Each structure stands twice: as structure tokens, then as C-alpha cells.
Amino acid sequence: MRIGELALLTETSARSLRYYESEGLITPHREANGYRDYDPYLVERVLQIRGLLDAGLPTRIIKQVLPCLDAPRAIHFADATPEMIATLEREGEKMTRRIDCLTRNRDAIGEYLKVVKSMA
The missing domain is CATH 1.10.1660.10 (Multidrug-efflux Transporter Regulator; Chain: A; Domain 2)
Known part of the structure; x- marks a missing residue:
């Protein structure tokens, strides 16, 4: 393509x-x-x-x-420097926090939709 x-x-x-x-x-x-x-x-x-x-x-x-x-x-593994390992650990932790936040937001939106739909 x-x-x-x-x-x-x-x-x-x-x-x-x-x-x-x-x-x-x-x-x-x-x-x-x-x-x-x-x-x-x-x-x-x-x-x-x-x-x-x-x-x-x-x-x-x-x-x-x-x-x-x-x-x-x-x-x-030849290129796995201590800096790279530390960067990946930090980024993995940031991703986990972001996933947790997105999950909470998704659940809140789901609850909101349940309430709105039940009132319709």
C-alpha cells in the first residue's frame, strides 16, 4: 500500500x-x-x-x-542500559496510573449513563 x-x-x-x-x-x-x-x-x-x-x-x-x-x-538485551531500564520502569508506572484513571472515568461514565437511561 x-x-x-x-x-x-x-x-x-x-x-x-x-x-x-x-x-x-x-x-x-x-x-x-x-x-x-x-x-x-x-x-x-x-x-x-x-x-x-x-x-x-x-x-x-x-x-x-x-x-x-x-x-x-x-x-x-545488549542495548539494555541502566538508563533504559529506569526509563521503562518509570513509563510503566505512568501507564499504570493512566490506566487506573481511565478505568475510573469509564466506570463513572457508565454509572452516569445508567442513571440517565433509567430516567428516560
Whole structure:
């Protein structure tokens, strides 16, 4: 698929997709005419990248974490510095707090809807 289709499917700008490519997060094939050709599996990969960016992880850490999201997993420990481990622990804790907050908000909205629907 072309960059425009991947952008549409992932709600990601073509500029961001080119940035992900420059950072080594995604790798499209190049056609004979030089156009990028994106494999369908990259739709999920781009969504994973966006989720990790939204969670606050920098691209240098995302690049190291992405193999852990593949099946089969390809985990390489050679690059696991103390800084990276500390960053991942902090980010994991932040994600847990965010999940807890989202869960509370979802439950509150559900309760509100139950009350509103019962009054209708």
C-alpha cells in the first residue's frame, strides 16, 4: 500500500510515517520507481508506535521495545542500559496510573449513563 493509504488507515500524517521510517521504527519496501510500498502488517505497527508515543516513550526507547511486540518475540538485551531500564520502569508506572484513571472515568461514565437511561 502507498503512504497515503497507511496514513488514512492509521490516522497518522504522511510526515509522521516518514519520520517513523527515518527513526528505523518502520521499514517500507521501495518499488522500482522509488515509491514506498507499505506491508499491511505496518498498520498495527504504526498504531503500536503511536500508542507508545502517546504514553510518553521516546522513539529511541520505542525502537528497542518494538521487537517485544512481535510474534515470535525477538528481544535483544545488549542495548539494555541502566538508563533504559529506569526509563521503562518509570513509563510503566505512568501507564499504570493512566490506566487506573481511565478505568475510573469509564466506570463513572457508565454509572452516569445508567442513571440517565433509567430516567428516560
